[in-house]
Amino acid sequence: MLAYIIQRVFQSIVVLLLVGLVAFSMFRFVGDPIDNMLGQERTGADIARLRTQLGLDQPFPVQYYKFLSNAVQGNFGVSYRQGRPVSQIIAERAPATLELAAVSAVLAISFGVVLGVFTAIRRNGVAANLIMSASLIGVSLPTFLIGILLIYLFAVELGWLPSFGRGDVVDLGWWSTGFLTASGLKALILPAITLALFQMTLIMRLVRSEMLEVLRQDYIRFARARGLRDRSIYFRHALKNTMVPVITVVGLQLGAIIAFAIITETVFQWPGVGLLFINAIQFVDIPVMAAYLMLISVMFVGINLLVDILYYFIDPRLRVDRTAAAK
Amino acid sequence: MQNTALLTVENLCVEIPTRRGILKPVDDVSLQIAPGEILGVVGESGAGKSMTGNAVIGLLDPPAHISGGQVLLNGKRVDNLPREQMRRVRGKQIGMVFQDPLTSLNPLLPIGDQLVETIQEHLPVSQREARDRAVAALDEVGIPAASSRIDSYPHEFSGGMRQRVVIALALCAEPDLVIADEPTTALDVSVQAQIISLLKKLCRERGTGVMLVTHDMGVIAEASDRVAVMYAGRLAEIGPVRQVLTDPQHPYTAGLMGSTPGASLGRRRLNQIPGTMPGLNAVPDGCAYHPRCPRAEAKCRAEPRPPVSGSASCWFPGEVKI
Ligand SMILES: Nc1ncnc2c1ncn2[C@@H]1O[C@H](COP(=O)(O)OP(=O)(O)OP(=O)(O)O)[C@@H](O)[C@H]1O
Numbered sequence: 330m331l332a333y334i335i336q337r338v339f340q341s342i343v344v345l346l347l348v349g350l351v352a353f354s355m356f357r358f359v360g361d362p363i364d365n366m367l368g369q370e371r372t373g374a375d376i377a378r379l380r381t382q383l384g385l386d387q388p389f390p391v392q393y394y395k396f397l398s399n400a401v402q403g404n405f406g407v408s409y410r411q412g413r414p415v416s417q418i419i420a421e422r423a424p425a426t427l428e429l430a431a432v433s434a435v436l437a438i439s440f441g442v443v444l445g446v447f448t449a450i451r452r453n454g455v456a457a458n459l460i461m462s463a464s465l466i467g468v469s470l471p472t473f474l475i476g477i478l479l480i481y482l483f484a485v486e487l488g489w490l491p492s493f494g495r496g497d498v499v500d501l502g503w504w505s506t507g508f509l510t511a512s513g514l515k516a517l518i519l520p521a522i523t524l525a526l527f528q529m530t531l532i533m534r535l536v537r538s539e540m541l542e543v544l545r546q547d548y549i550r551f552a553r554a555r556g557l558r559d560r561s562i563y564f565r566h567a568l569k570n571t572m573v574p575v576i577t578v579v580g581l582q583l584g585a586i587i588a589f590a591i592i593t594e595t596v597f598q599w600p601g602v603g604l605l606f607i608n609a610i611q612f613v614d615i616p617v618m619a620a621y622l623m624l625i626s627v628m629f630v631g632i633n634l635l636v637d638i639l640y641y642f643i644d645p646r647l648r649v650d651r652t653a654a655a656k
Numbered sequence: 657m658q659n660t661a662l663l664t665v666e667n668l669c670v671e672i673p674t675r676r677g678i679l680k681p682v683d684d685v686s687l688q689i690a691p692g693e694i695l696g697v698v699g700e701s702g703a704g705k706s707m708t709g710n711a712v713i714g715l716l717d718p719p720a721h722i723s724g725g726q727v728l729l730n731g732k733r734v735d736n737l738p739r740e741q742m743r744r745v746r747g748k749q750i751g752m753v754f755q756d757p758l759t760s761l762n763p764l765l766p767i768g769d770q771l772v773e774t775i776q777e778h779l780p781v782s783q784r785e786a787r788d789r790a791v792a793a794l795d796e797v798g799i800p801a802a803s804s805r806i807d808s809y810p811h812e813f814s815g816g817m818r819q820r821v822v823i824a825l826a827l828c829a830e831p832d833l834v835i836a837d838e839p840t841t842a843l844d845v846s847v848q849a850q851i852i853s854l855l856k857k858l859c860r861e862r863g864t865g866v867m868l869v870t871h872d873m874g875v876i877a878e879a880s881d882r883v884a885v886m887y888a889g890r891l892a893e894i895g896p897v898r899q900v901l902t903d904p905q906h907p908y909t910a911g912l913m914g915s916t917p918g919a920s921l922g923r924r925r926l927n928q929i930p931g932t933m934p935g936l937n938a939v940p941d942g943c944a945y946h947p948r949c950p951r952a953e954a955k956c957r958a959e960p961r962p963p964v965s966g967s968a969s970c971w972f973p974g975e976v977k978i
């Protein structure tokens with residue numbers, strides 16, 4: 330078990346080092362930071378001073394090492410545009426994105442799994458077929474279009490919900506939350522649905538097909554032959570076996586939710602890191618872009634690691650096979 | 657006989673509607689099993705053996721369904737029971753053992769949990785008592801150190817041991833009838849005999865009737881009291897095992913026994929007969945076996961098909977010798 334986890338952690342670190350290299354390379358190859366910081370009026374002395382100050386006169390590996398050790402400590406440099414530490418800017422924006430992503434993930438997973446199981450069990454029912462057809466629309470409509478349609482319907486036509494922004498937030502010192510005010514909650518509904526819809530249909534279709542596959546297995550036949558109830562067959566025997574492959578995909582989808590948040594945040598002008606990133610691209614604010622890239626990859630890698638460990642707890646066969654293989 | 661039979665299958669027909677017409681994988685099959693009796697069922701692949709077993713326990717996969725005849729268990733019809741009542745019959749009155757023990761057990765649940773859930777489903781016992789019974793059941797099927805292995809997962813057992821677990825599961829609610837569909841086909845030759853003798857012993861002790869589907873004539877000779885021979889969904893012959901093996905009445909049975917006299921003596925698979933069994937969409941008129949039969953006459957090719965007279969469904973019983 331421990332050996333397995335250590336091995337996976339090690340792999341994760343390698344991945345992060347590579348992403349770090351890419352992020353770091355942006356500084357060198359996308360525009361010149363000196364240019365970016367000093368603007369038009371500068372002297373040779375200014376340039377040399379800044380060069381030493383930023384450590385740009387040192388060899389590449391040393392610079393990379395410094396970048397990494399700073400990044401590990403949460404220091405991503407100073408935003409070119411805002412002139413403030415990037416870590417501070419991101420810390421301000423992160424709660425908005427994380428709250429949106431968390432609500433979307435809960436929506437996507439709970440509805441996805443429930444509907445997937447339902448459509449698998451009632452394979453030939455009218456309701457199940459309707460849901461399946463509707464899910465095709467969910468998969469094929471692009472996220473921004475769904476967002477715009479929802480805005481048109483609920484904000485413009487019906488006027489029930491706000492069309493942009495995060496509403497009022499309560500500042501808890503290190504975290505600003507929209508969960509505690511009515512306007513914050515209302516503002517969350519449309520973006521959360523927009524962000525969740527695609528993942529939900531994906532999870533639903535996956536759960537359905539995995540469940541149908543599991544229901545064909547011999548052990549399900551045997552469970553029926555033993556006279557077990559449908560409830561036990563579906564939820565005790567089938568669902569657990571369905572979850573093994575589903576968990577991987579769901580894990581990846583969680584990462585995707587945060588990545589896709591860029592689009593949703595743009596459509597709804599949601600003040601999160603996605604919107605921050607889009608703005609940073611417009612102004613070639615490389616420290617912000619690099620930090621965003623690093624954060625997203627840490628998130629992806631972390632979720633993957635978690636998924637692998639979860640696997641391990643769900644499937645007893647892995648516990649034996651992996652340790653045997655590790656010997 | 658009618659009153660003492662544990663299982664009575666009367667003129668059972670199973671149909672599968674397909675685009676190219678209705679297939680009849682089980683066609684007018686009648687048989688009986690007495691308490692404690694083991695009925696062997698043999699026949700070529702596709703003869704309808706599994707279909708018959710699945711029809712009895714009510715586990716036909718749609719679109720296959722019973723289209724005629726009846727199934728009586730202890731004198732009560734079970735083929736037309738509502739879904740929920742049939743579920744209670746399964747496990748409690750009819751147990752089933754499948755071919756492949758590697759896939760019959762849920763890989764994610766300890767075997768003890770699978771036993772306990774089955775016991776508690778059918779018997780009014782507490783969790784503790786169910787667990788004690790589960791240990792006893794494992795002990796009975798010869799799992800060593802049952803009380804410490806009850807929390808093991810299926811993959812921690814060998815194939816033979818897993819089939820023992822499957823048998824324990826099939827018998828743990830003490831059914832009156834067990835349908836064993838090729839219970840040893842997927843196993844190592846070395847453990848096949850052990851599994852069969854275990855099944856035989858347990859059912860003898862409890863007076864459980866067994867429908868034992870197999871391809872192995874050795875198993876039939878050793879374990880069963882009577883044997884039914886199926887061909888193209890129909891019953892070719894049924895009778896006491898000695899008689900069917902040594903003095904077959906149906907030419908098909910004689911063909912199965914093949915050239916070596918006294919098939920009961922050797923352990924071997926069914927013999928090859930020239931030609932192949934017709935597909936379900938091309939079952940010939942009259943006796944289904946007539947295209948391959950050395951004794952066939954005009955009468956055999958015409959309707960009506962031969963009735964089961966004596967032990968065989970043949971116009972000329974006993975005329976083709978081994
Ligand atoms: N869904 C289906 N559609 C069409 N034909 C089917 C279907 N299911 C089964 N059959 C046919 O039903 C017939 C009976 O099958 P069954 O499984 O009972 O044979 P069997 O005697 O158990 O053979 P085996 O020894 O290979 O297990 C076979 O010819 C099979 O091809």
Ligand SMILES: [Mg+2]
Nearest residue numbers: 705706707837
């Ligand atoms: Mg079969």
